Amino acid sequence: MTVTATEPTPVTGGFSGTLRLARQALLLQQDVYEPLLEVPRPFRRGFAIISVIMLAVSLAYAVGIVINLMTMPRVDLVQQGIYEAITGSAWYAGQVTLRPAFAGFFDFMYGLTWQILRIVGGYPSWLGAVYAFFSVVVLGILNWLGYGVLSHMVARWLGGSRDISKSRYLAVLSLSYAPTLLLIANIVPGLTVPASLIGLWTLISNYQAISVTFKLSWVRSVLITVLPYVLAVIFFYIAIYGGIYLGLFVYGLIS
Amino acid sequence: MTSLWQNYWKILKLDPEPFDLAKQAGDGIWFALKLFVVVALIAGLGKLVGLGQVLERPTLAHQAGAVAQSIEERAAGMRLPVAVRAVNDVAGIFRAVESKLEAVQPPLGVGASRTLRLIGNWLATPFELLASWLGFIIVIWLFARFMGGQATITQHVSLLLLAVAPQVLTIINYMPLSTSAANAPAGILGRLLSLVALVWSLVIVVNGLAVAHQVERRDAVKILAVFVVVVFVVLPILGLLAGVYVLDGAR
Numbered sequence: 001m002t003v004t005a006t007e008p009t010p011v012t013g014g015f016s017g018t019l020r021l022a023r024q025a026l027l028l029q030q031d032v033y034e035p036l037l038e039v040p041r042p043f044r045r046g047f048a049i050i051s052v053i054m055l056a057v058s059l060a061y062a063v064g065i066v067i068n069l070m071t072m073p074r075v076d077l078v079q080q081g082i083y084e085a086i087t088g089s090a091w092y093a094g095q096v097t098l099r100p101a102f103a104g105f106f107d108f109m110y111g112l113t114w115q116i117l118r119i120v121g122g123y124p125s126w127l128g129a130v131y132a133f134f135s136v137v138v139l140g141i142l143n144w145l146g147y148g149v150l151s152h153m154v155a156r157w158l159g160g161s162r163d164i165s166k167s168r169y170l171a172v173l174s175l176s177y178a179p180t181l182l183l184i185a186n187i188v189p190g191l192t193v194p195a196s197l198i199g200l201w202t203l204i205s206n207y208q209a210i211s212v213t214f215k216l217s218w219v220r221s222v223l224i225t226v227l228p229y230v231l232a233v234i235f236f237y238i239a240i241y242g243g244i245y246l247g248l249f250v251y252g253l254i255s
Numbered sequence: 256m257t258s259l260w261q262n263y264w265k266i267l268k269l270d271p272e273p274f275d276l277a278k279q280a281g282d283g284i285w286f287a288l289k290l291f292v293v294v295a296l297i298a299g300l301g302k303l304v305g306l307g308q309v310l311e312r313p314t315l316a317h318q319a320g321a322v323a324q325s326i327e328e329r330a331a332g333m334r335l336p337v338a339v340r341a342v343n344d345v346a347g348i349f350r351a352v353e354s355k356l357e358a359v360q361p362p363l364g365v366g367a368s369r370t371l372r373l374i375g376n377w378l379a380t381p382f383e384l385l386a387s388w389l390g391f392i393i394v395i396w397l398f399a400r401f402m403g404g405q406a407t408i409t410q411h412v413s414l415l416l417l418a419v420a421p422q423v424l425t426i427i428n429y430m431p432l433s434t435s436a437a438n439a440p441a442g443i444l445g446r447l448l449s450l451v452a453l454v455w456s457l458v459i460v461v462n463g464l465a466v467a468h469q470v471e472r473r474d475a476v477k478i479l480a481v482f483v484v485v486v487f488v489v490l491p492i493l494g495l496l497a498g499v500y501v502l503d504g505a506r
Contacts, residue, residue, distance in 0.1 A: 028412060073359050074362075089344060090344050189372050201389065204412070222397070
């Protein structure tokens with residue numbers, strides 16, 4: 001079997017052009033990132049790339065929910081059926097007679113329990129589809145921006161060139177989120193792509209994007225890749241505990 | 256596909272050709288991923304053996320009916336009329352649930368839906384296997400680079416993915432065998448074959464490390480040994496000591 005080295009795909013816009021680039025990034029082709037350092041309007045380009053990736057995933061997610069609904073019991077009918085069975089029982093009638101407020105309390109707890117069961121059991125729902133659409137797109141873009149800003153800051157600390165602007169770096173980094181496209185496979189009923197696989201594959205792509213952008217040693221590139229997550233955890237705990245102490249302090253002042 | 260199978264046998268025999276192929280820029284990782292997916296799907300065929308069990312599994316309605324039956328049998332053994340009435344009320348709820356659930360089926364039907372979901376579960380096998388391997392592959396790359404290795408992350412991943420080749424032997428582990436005495440020989444055979452697959456895969460990992468990082472095989476063995484000792488011995492001990500220290504401080 002003869003193998004020819006794949007030429008880097010030219011940086012073309014549009015949905016199909018971006019997906020072609022994403023395929024190469026997904027296959028860990030490091031040379032796909034280099035041309036993105038020279039594109040005009042790099043932030044817009046990066047935003048377009050990350051949006052295409054997240055939109056493709058969220059659209060597939062929505063289609064997957066419809067397909068999954070065809071292979072699962074109608075959860076809303078199950079919920080309604082059990083509700084009618086319980087509220088039609090003598091026990092329920094007795095409880096409502098003893099405590100008139102029981103009916104409202106039961107309705108609230110019953111609805112809440114089924115919402116939790118739907119989420120835990122992975123049951124698809126129309127509300128879930130709309131939520132997933134926005135969460136994949138919005139959270140994906142926020143993740144790209146947040147990680148990009150933090151890692152750019154770390155890269156500067158570790159000797160990265162000051163000629164690399166945030167917008168150029170974000171353009172390159174956007175393509176490293178191509179592994180998110182693996183979630184499209186969740187369209188198939190019964191198939192769940194592990195989130196850890198997406199996370200680890202994206203970590204490798206992030207490292208490649210960072211290596212190509214800052215051209216530092218492999219050790220520094222690994223540190224730039226990993227330290228933003230460490231910083232994010234530290235900021236998170238500072239926010240949580242800082243918030244708690246601040247709240248206690250204010251409460252102490254008031255009382 | 257013929258070429259893929261020829262390379263598959265060569266990988267098992269540690270023939271250098273497929274390893275050089277996987278190391279190549281461009282198509283190397285695609286070759287390794289194709290092999291990984293195919294081997295994982297073959298190993299995962301064991302899941303499809305459970306199709307009969309899946310189709311015979313009681314529906315929600317049947318399960319509700321079984322619970323109602325069990326409650327009614329308990330009520331029959333009770334003496335206090337109040338208790339009997341209360342328990343029969345509960346059984347009545349489950350009977351009502353049973354009749355409601357009988358009317359609720361997936362739009363495609365129970366059998367077709369379960370079959371489709373089982374096929375989806377089978378197709379998930381390469382993703383699940385890759386998720387469990389990728390963390391180790393990344394950490395081994397770090398160790399290899401620290402110990403003088405030269406491979407890029409892409410070359411390293413491509414070559415270590417080839418170690419999946421012997422994993423077809425784990426097909427029995429994917430079968431949903433019950434823990435009855437009748438299945439004991441199959442369980443023992445499955446574990447023995449898994450052990451053989453593990454050792455064979457480790458040998459391929461060593462070879463892959465040597466080719467990817469351009470080191471001698473004995474250096475590749477050292478890299479793997481250091482990884483195993485640090486990750487499976489040193490870190491757990493440190494974690495245990497840290498836990499004891501924290502708990503001791505808390506007291």
